[in-house]
Amino acid sequence: MKDFSLLKEMVGIHAPSGNEGAMTKFLLDYIEKNKKNWKVQPEIFSGDGFQDCIILKFGNPRTAIFAHTDSIGFTVKYGKELIKVGGPVTEDGFKLCGTDSKGYFETELVVLENEDEPTKYEYLLDREIDRGTDLSFLPNWREDERFIQSCYMDNRLGVWTALQVAETLENGVICFSTYEEHRGGSVGFLGKYIYENWSVKQALISDITWVTEGILHDKGVAISIRDSGIPRKSYVDRIRSLAKESGIAYQLEVESAGGSDGNQLQASPYPFDWCFIGAPEDHVHTPNEKVHKNDIAAMVDLYVYLMKHL
Amino acid sequence: MKDFSLLKEMVGIHAPSGNEGAMTKFLLDYIEKNKKNWKVQPEIFSGDGFQDCIILKFGNPRTAIFAHTDSIGFTVKYGKELIKVGGPVTEDGFKLCGTDSKGYFETELVVLENEDEPTKYEYLLDREIDRGTDLSFLPNWREDERFIQSCYMDNRLGVWTALQVAETLENGVICFSTYEEHRGGSVGFLGKYIYENWSVKQALISDITWVTEGILHDKGVAISIRDSGIPRKSYVDRIRSLAKESGIAYQLEVESAGGSDGNQLQASPYPFDWCFIGAPEDHVHTPNEKVHKNDIAAMVDLYVYLMKHL
């Protein structure tokens, strides 16, 4: 059984869209400490000109993994009001946390439904939180033999997967992106960098998807044929053919909604092919995102296989 | 009377957004066979780095025609459910076709309206279609002395027009784009290529528009002053002035909705001017798109004139 302590640590890091610095620092530290055990030493690009993103370049890359490091959350508006960062599910009593000028705090979400007005959100706390402070779900790791349940499996699990792949990766790029949950904004310059410098134009989106009527727990990693965006059929067909050849468990997703860093690559002025590949979860965008361990294993295995053969 | 056999052939090619490969192959074959009869031999750019797009470069270009090769359609979701590719009109009984691992099939659309839920769509067929298969309208060409009626006049007619212009074009670019019907995604890199290599930043969008209270059959090709996007007035004014000078029949369109590859150029980081110019149709985005032959003739004539004088 895999050890998930690294993943457990990462789901507890506060990094709502626009404020990913803590994840960036964590990842740079992790990479620095662990890369000596990796098969190939990557070049590391970060800092000035990369905002809070990181690019790892291994050998002679053909394909890039994109894994977003940001999470959904909330921002303190005026008074006790909260507004959304990305699209969190909003349920009365969800536990939240953050840090402002007065220090760390834990609080909970209050949902105020009004008949004639849009629903409002507030926090419940005996002190006022600084205007503009961002909040995230309170970490709440639950693990048994079959499942992991926690906030922010989306997308710390996608990041974690990329880090597992890094251990043996010989040729490829890993991009840790930001802002995926809230309108995007970093994939454009990441795509530009890897396309212009290394002619990389094949992308795999390492992210977490939905358990639905067509996508079930323990049926393997999901390869998405489409969501709100449609990847190029010829590229997805190559991936499906490799997945079949690999013998790794996978299932085919077809959705009309939802999106990913793939849509951002599609909108960029670079000719990227992209495909979303990720384990499914239920209780999406709540503190209770639940993923089957077998699907996690399949996700890692398929990424390792595809980065070799695509 | 013009011969429309080429157009008839093209409306029957299966090429929903993301799966334009068959159109690309058809066009490359057509260009290869016919270019010897063209006034100027174009350079042809396609394949690696162009996805399923094609760029034709004639002489010293100042202006580019953009014609999208993709069409609306449907994707098979789970079970018998269909979801949309782009924005097809959905009417019970519309005939559809496609090909999956079991071969070619014809089917029809079933519209399931529920009181409290969003409308759902299914296919009616005695066998199951592979998950993720894309469907298009069944070809159904109808032609008389005045009108052509068929699925996919939008935008095989825009493509066909560009091919007519190619016959005598001396200086100019023709871009066959993809993904126009579904969120776009190729115009960015096409625009980048022609701007960076040949400083081309004037664009004409060869596409089909709507018969409305202000735009009528047999009143000439429509020059669009705006739709959801607003092209630069100074550029549209130059086009209107040339159109007037040409003596070719045209009408002025003003809409608040709808969009085209023009919006994609507008959103790109290149300073493109663009204007939508196309014949109007009624029964938009159905299998019954109907265009007047005189408007088609005016469309071709105006493109020929503008590519010379703009």
Next chain:
Amino acid sequence: MKDFSLLKEMVGIHAPSGNEGAMTKFLLDYIEKNKKNWKVQPEIFSGDGFQDCIILKFGNPRTAIFAHTDSIGFTVKYGKELIKVGGPVTEDGFKLCGTDSKGYFETELVVLENEDEPTKYEYLLDREIDRGTDLSFLPNWREDERFIQSCYMDNRLGVWTALQVAETLENGVICFSTYEEHRGGSVGFLGKYIYENWSVKQALISDITWVTEGILHDKGVAISIRDSGIPRKSYVDRIRSLAKESGIAYQLEVESAGGSDGNQLQASPYPFDWCFIGAPEDHVHTPNEKVHKNDIAAMVDLYVYLMKHL
């Protein structure tokens, strides 16, 4: 007390999105006449390849001010119908003006509410206006000791502020952008130009925001922590820290809606940091936009300070 005659002149210039030429000409004339009195002579970029935008480059720039020159308005559709340019508030009787082939006209807005259909808009005039003509609010300057009230404070005041800053600016860029009110489209190539040529990737959005429950008149210039877009926290934190140090009056804005050229920079393939900083107004997007003079003074002062120290 500042003299606002320049601002008064600018709010009267007709420049709906897509038709900013008159503002561009006015600005180029103004800059030509006045730059001799500026501390540093800027390089001026405009014309071919810049559409109706202008870039001013002073010294060795680190930071760029973006101020959009376009305004909201209306376009004449078919018959007497009007459609929106950007998002104007629509109130029966609002005075409008424009120019078509028959010359200058003044008219007013008629709002036609129907029970089962979307609201329609018409103009009230004893002659027909040419199809496609764009209309703007009739200039209506009102000024007292404390307030200025007029159409188009958004964003002639942002432009005016940039021109005040220009007088003493030693190092920096000023971008006069277009299309901000209607889907954007020029910030991409402006950002590309200043990033590629001078490595500028810090931006300040000089625009006007909303008086709300959290943002009040005469409480200083608003620094926006977020609107529909979320700027990077580390960048906003640096700005807040400088603002505090400056002693200039400011207030912190947190909104879930609204957007600016900042969102366009965010969507571009360049790693821009951006922050919206502007005086608040009430009666947003009406002919009666009202701003406190003290907030205008604070806006200018803060821009001067930030362009020196950021």
